[in-house]
Amino acid sequence: xxxxxxxxxxxxxxxxxxxxxxxxxxxxxxxxxxxxxxxxxxxxxxxxxxxxxxxxxxxxxxxxxxxxxxxxxxxxxxxxxxxxxxxxxxxxxxxxxxxxxxxxxxxxxxxxxxxxxxxxxxxxxxxxxxxxxxxxxxxxxxxxxxxxxxxxxxxxxxxxxxxxxxxxxxxxxxxxxxxxxxxxxxxxxxxxxxxxxxxxxxxxxxxxxxxxxxxxxxxxxxxxxxxxxxxxxxxxxxxxxxxxxxxxxxxxxxxxxxxxxxxxxxxxxxxxxxxxxxxxxxxxxxxxxxxxxxxxxxxxxxxxxxxxxxxxxxxxxxxxxxxxxxxxxxxxxxxxxxxxxxxxxxxxxxxxxxxxxxxxxxxxxxxxxxxxxxxxxxxxxxxxxxxxxxxxxxxxxxxxxxxxxxxxxxxxxxxxxxxxxxxxxxxxxxxxxxxxxxxxxxxxxxxxxxxxxxxxxxxxxxxxxxxxxxxxxxxxxxxxxxx
Amino acid sequence: xxxxxxxxxxxxxxxxxxxxxxxxxxxxxxxxxxxxxxxxxxxxxxxxxxxxxxxxxxxxxxxxxxxxxxxxxxxxxxxxxxxxxxxxxxxxxxxxxxxxxxxxxxxxxxxxxxxxxxxxxxxxxxxxxxxxxxxxxxxxxxxxxxxxxxxxxxxxxxxxxxxxxxxxxxxxxxxxxxxxxxxxxxxxxxxxxxxxxxxxxxxxxxxxxxxxxxxxxxxxxxxxxxxxxxxxxxxxxxxxxxxxxxxxxxxxxxxxxxxxxxxxxxxxxxxxxxxxxxxxxxxxxxxxxxxxxxxxxxxxxxxxxxxxxxxxxxxxxxxxxxxxxxxxxxxxxxxxxxxxxxxxxxxxxxxxxxxxxxxxxxxxxxxxxxxxxxxxxxxxxxxxxxxxxxxxxxxxxxxxxxxxxxxxxxxxxxxxxxxxxxxxxxxxxxxxxxxxxxxxxxxxxxxxxxxxxxxxxxxxxxxxxxxxxxxxxxxxxxxxxxx
Numbered sequence: 001x002x003x004x005x006x007x008x009x010x011x012x013x014x015x016x017x018x019x020x021x022x023x024x025x026x027x028x029x030x031x032x033x034x035x036x037x038x039x040x041x042x043x044x045x046x047x048x049x050x051x052x053x054x055x056x057x058x059x060x061x062x063x064x065x066x067x068x069x070x071x072x073x074x075x076x077x078x079x080x081x082x083x084x085x086x087x088x089x090x091x092x093x094x095x096x097x098x099x100x101x102x103x104x105x106x107x108x109x110x111x112x113x114x115x116x117x118x119x120x121x122x123x124x125x126x127x128x129x130x131x132x133x134x135x136x137x138x139x140x141x142x143x144x145x146x147x148x149x150x151x152x153x154x155x156x157x158x159x160x161x162x163x164x165x166x167x168x169x170x171x172x173x174x175x176x177x178x179x180x181x182x183x184x185x186x187x188x189x190x191x192x193x194x195x196x197x198x199x200x201x202x203x204x205x206x207x208x209x210x211x212x213x214x215x216x217x218x219x220x221x222x223x224x225x226x227x228x229x230x231x232x233x234x235x236x237x238x239x240x241x242x243x244x245x246x247x248x249x250x251x252x253x254x255x256x257x258x259x260x261x262x263x264x265x266x267x268x269x270x271x272x273x274x275x276x277x278x279x280x281x282x283x284x285x286x287x288x289x290x291x292x293x294x295x296x297x298x299x300x301x302x303x304x305x306x307x308x309x310x311x312x313x314x315x316x317x318x319x320x321x322x323x324x325x326x327x328x329x330x331x332x333x334x335x336x337x338x339x340x341x342x343x344x345x346x347x348x349x350x351x352x353x354x355x356x357x358x359x360x361x362x363x364x365x366x367x368x369x370x371x372x373x374x375x376x377x378x379x380x381x382x383x384x385x386x387x388x389x390x391x392x393x394x395x396x397x398x399x400x401x402x403x404x405x406x407x408x409x410x411x412x413x414x415x416x417x418x419x420x421x422x423x424x425x426x427x428x429x430x431x432x433x434x435x436x437x438x439x440x441x442x443x444x445x446x447x448x449x450x451x452x453x454x455x456x457x458x459x460x461x462x463x464x465x466x467x468x469x470x471x472x473x474x475x476x477x478x479x480x481x482x483x
Numbered sequence: 484x485x486x487x488x489x490x491x492x493x494x495x496x497x498x499x500x501x502x503x504x505x506x507x508x509x510x511x512x513x514x515x516x517x518x519x520x521x522x523x524x525x526x527x528x529x530x531x532x533x534x535x536x537x538x539x540x541x542x543x544x545x546x547x548x549x550x551x552x553x554x555x556x557x558x559x560x561x562x563x564x565x566x567x568x569x570x571x572x573x574x575x576x577x578x579x580x581x582x583x584x585x586x587x588x589x590x591x592x593x594x595x596x597x598x599x600x601x602x603x604x605x606x607x608x609x610x611x612x613x614x615x616x617x618x619x620x621x622x623x624x625x626x627x628x629x630x631x632x633x634x635x636x637x638x639x640x641x642x643x644x645x646x647x648x649x650x651x652x653x654x655x656x657x658x659x660x661x662x663x664x665x666x667x668x669x670x671x672x673x674x675x676x677x678x679x680x681x682x683x684x685x686x687x688x689x690x691x692x693x694x695x696x697x698x699x700x701x702x703x704x705x706x707x708x709x710x711x712x713x714x715x716x717x718x719x720x721x722x723x724x725x726x727x728x729x730x731x732x733x734x735x736x737x738x739x740x741x742x743x744x745x746x747x748x749x750x751x752x753x754x755x756x757x758x759x760x761x762x763x764x765x766x767x768x769x770x771x772x773x774x775x776x777x778x779x780x781x782x783x784x785x786x787x788x789x790x791x792x793x794x795x796x797x798x799x800x801x802x803x804x805x806x807x808x809x810x811x812x813x814x815x816x817x818x819x820x821x822x823x824x825x826x827x828x829x830x831x832x833x834x835x836x837x838x839x840x841x842x843x844x845x846x847x848x849x850x851x852x853x854x855x856x857x858x859x860x861x862x863x864x865x866x867x868x869x870x871x872x873x874x875x876x877x878x879x880x881x882x883x884x885x886x887x888x889x890x891x892x893x894x895x896x897x898x899x900x901x902x903x904x905x906x907x908x909x910x911x912x913x914x915x916x917x918x919x920x921x922x923x924x925x926x927x928x929x930x931x932x933x934x935x936x937x938x939x940x941x942x943x944x945x946x947x948x949x950x951x952x953x954x955x956x957x958x959x960x961x962x963x964x965x966x
Contacts, residue, residue: 023892110849152890152891152892153890153892155924156889156896156924157895157896158896158924158927158928158931159896159927159931161927163923163924163927164922164923164924165889165890165922165924166890166920166922166924167922167923179810180808180809180810181860182807182808182809182810182811182860182888182890182891183808183810183811183919185888185890186808186811186888186890186919186920187919189890189919189920189921189922189925190919190920190921190941191921192921192922193920193921193922193925193926194921231810233810233813259810259813259814259817260813260817261817261821262816262817262820262821263820264816264817264819264820264826264854265813265814265816265817265820265826267816267853268809268812268813268816268826268851268853268854268855268857269809269813296817296944297814297818297942297943297944298814298919298942298943298944299941299942299944299945324665325663325665325666325669326663326665326751326752327662327663327665327666327714327716327742328665328666328669329751330716330742330743330748330751330752331742331748331780331781333745333747333748333750333751334742334743334744334745334747334748334779335780336747337745337746337747337748338744338745343747343748343751366593368751370750370751371747371751372751374751377664377665405665405668405669406639406648407635407636407648407649407665407668407669407672408635408665409506409635409636412640413639413640413641413642436666436669436670436672436673436781437649437669437672437673437676438672438673438674438675438676438677439647439648439649439650439672439675439676440646440647440650441638441639441641441646441647441648441649442672442676443676444641444642444644444646445641448641448642458673458782459780459781459782460780460781461780461781461782462782
């Protein structure tokens with residue numbers, strides 16, 4: 001049991017500031033919890049608090065104040081106006097509630113009086129020994145237990161159609177910590193659409209009490225989390241962050257997207273959070289020391305995270321590329337090399353084993369047996385599987401990107417399973433796949449690889465960047481003596 | 484009428500080397516043309532040539548030799564084995580056929596005897612005044628007329644489902660020239676899935692006769708083409724390329740992806756084509772002089788092309804960002820600045836007009852009126868529309884990236900149309916949209932913007948890179964004196 005478990009595994013939750021009015025935060029938040037309870041996802045008890053309501057809201061037992069609650073709930077979710085939040089937290093303390101999420105905004109992020117309100121909130125919480133996530137956040141999503149405080153519209157209308165506006169990912173092994181609530185919401189939507197599974201999501205907002213460092217350490221020991229992703233606009237306690245990361249990274253990778261990396265971005269970041277965004281070089285040095293995998297954009301964030309969530313780190317930078325399309329092989333090599341990976345020169349022995357395949361008619365006579373290995377548009381499933389085996393066996397190769405472009409007539413629907421079987425037998429080296437094409441076959445083909453645990457990407461460059469993420473994690477492990 | 488029109492607008496086509504055997508090139512190619520004829524897309528006459536077949540193949544009148552064809556067809560598509568191609572081209576000449584596509588491989592790209600065969604092919608063609616696309620290519624796709632020589636499997640099986648393996652894009656204003664056939668096939672699939680419309684596609688293969696330079700000049704005067712995209716692994720005649728590009732660019736943008744930009748990539752490129760890939764710095768200098776927009780990867784290629792196909796070039800590098808999510812605004816600013824665009828400091832007048840909106844309650848009081856302009860999660864449609872108007876009016880702004888992240892409760896389905904109306908009134912500055920989310924609303928929302936002519940992207944960074952493409956085209960126009 002981790003000390004923050006009640007935030008993710010509560011047996012009872014109270015929504016404090018629940019409302020009858022559809023569209024309001026206090027209504028939408030309660031509605032999601034009610035739906036999750038009805039569907040059997042959230043198995044705990046649920047209460048609502050509203051000073052004006054004695055009747056149940058959305059069928060949930062509702063009480064006029066926190067002190068009236070029939071039990072000291074494991075988790076209080078507070079959505080009342082900022083100015084009464086300290087008083088409400090005080091009531092939570094008196095009722096014996098020890099864990100609260102403060103969704104409400106209007107604290108340090110607005111300056112002036114808000115700063116004082118936040119200090120007051122911290123003081124009251126400390127007095128009662130209450131741990132606080134927030135304020136000014138969207139809170140927590142834990143698909144495993146149905147705890148979900150994202151209060152934004154589930155569905156919205158567009159062009160006369162009622163569409164799912166904010167889908168939630170299914171349970172998975174990726175945990176996400178975010179300073180920006182809006183970006184967190186967007187990430188959840190992105191992950192759901194991309195089929196990436198979520199372990200725990202925390203929007204920590206102004207981090208008045210619990211911050212990214214404490215959350216990272218909690219997740220380091222969370223058996224459900226394989227990859228920790230952090231989106232930060234500022235990290236104040238650099239030393240603490242570095243030390244915590246160095247303890248975490250040997251257990252699992254930490255991927256960080258630090259926005260505000262340029263002058264313009266940093267100015268924007270400091271204007272929209274309460275925090276001052278520091279010089280980017282300082283962050284770069286700190287991240288390197290901490291052993292975290294730094295990424296620079298949204299797509300790269302999830303491409304690298306997907307790779308880390310399914311494949312082992314690369315033990316070195318030497319990558320082999322196996323393709324049926326010469327051009328795509330060239331692009332992969334370009335991106336790998338421009339990002340510091342090594343498009344390794346294959347040994348004489350490896351090349352001779354590949355030439356044997358050619359002699360045996362397994363790969364076409366016009367194949368290129370240098371790296372990239374190009375088995376051409378005449379490739380078959382066997383050509384890919386047997387070439388991949390040779391590359392995975394080669395001691396000079398630390399990882400392989402396979403590009404079995406699906407348009408080639410000789411490839412069948414057996415290939416994903418056969419490649420996955422090959423990879424399973426040789427688990428120590430990472431293998432990623434890329435295929436180009438946004439039509440239905442291309443999409444289904446990549447999904448099949450994903451299901452089999454081989455991360456698949458829609459362009460050569462995205463696969464190359466994901467592989468660079470696996471190389472960086474391997475480097476970090478070596479740097480801190482864990483590999 | 485351009486001199487290459489018969490390749491795209493033939494009134495009669497003969498498939499030379501047609502076959503009855505499903506899966507063979509000569510069968511699949513004919514099948515696509517037959518389907519296009521049946522559906523009314525291809526309105527011309529269709530013939531097949533096969534020495535062994537007197538009966539119609541796939542219902543198409545079939546003749547034992549080219550000389551037996553009932554008319555000198557506008558376009559001959561040759562799929563016979565390489566060694567008999569010169570003889571077949573000679574027959575085409577004798578039958579009065581002046582335009583042929585040679586799909587067959589086995590020429591210069593395989594070296595040795597293939598080089599001689601290609602020389603022979605050129606010699607015969609020249610003797611008869613025949614123009615040749617290819618050899619070693621997938622030929623031409625023209626959705627406007629139904630000419631389509633892509634012979635790869637239309638559908639393939641995966642997991643027991645029969646899926647569309649190679650969808651074709653609808654008619655549109657993007658034309659694509661590619662040295663690599665396999666990459667061309669992948670691009671067509673990508674464009675179809677992304678909803679990008681195609682004007683003319685040419686896979687020019689070994690460019691024994693017609694090369695990318697001649698095709699670019701033809702497309703420069705093609706009224707259906709708004710953007711020319713070129714994928715090249717080598718460009719031999721640099722001077723001719725530069726001169727042709729400088730004549731083309733004032734009429735329409737030319738986007739080039741030159742693979743083999745790193746040492747590893749270049750080595751790979753020279754091993755898989757007949758051409759030697761030159762030093763990348765030489766290409767960079769030439770592309771700059773030529774005024775082409777150089778891109779470095781597949782996704783960027785189509786993101787920039789989409790922007791150029793819908794929006795005007797930016798007259799300068801000064802970009803404003805308008806967002807309802809602070810983090811997304813920061814990321815956009817980061818990517819713009821790191822790619823050389825200017826996240827412009829808004830003038831006192833512009834900021835004061837934005838503050839007026841705040842005073843009038845149109846944008847929330849906590850909005851940031853510096854650039855990025857952040858109208859926050861309390862934003863409404865009005866907040867976006869009125870802020871965008873001010874930014875488009877500001878003389879210090881050359882283009883705007885709008886990030887109306889759809890999760891925000893105050894935004895309605897009217898927003899895309901209202902933003903488009905605003906942009907239409909102020910056509911001279913480009914506007915791009917980004918929204919994050921791969922769920923159904925996010926996807927439909929971006930499609931709606933696309934339909935309205937406002938290119939929409941799934942991440943802030945991709946929108947920023949697309950805007951950089953519009954800036955580069957504007958710079959190229961100024962550099963060659965056309966803006």
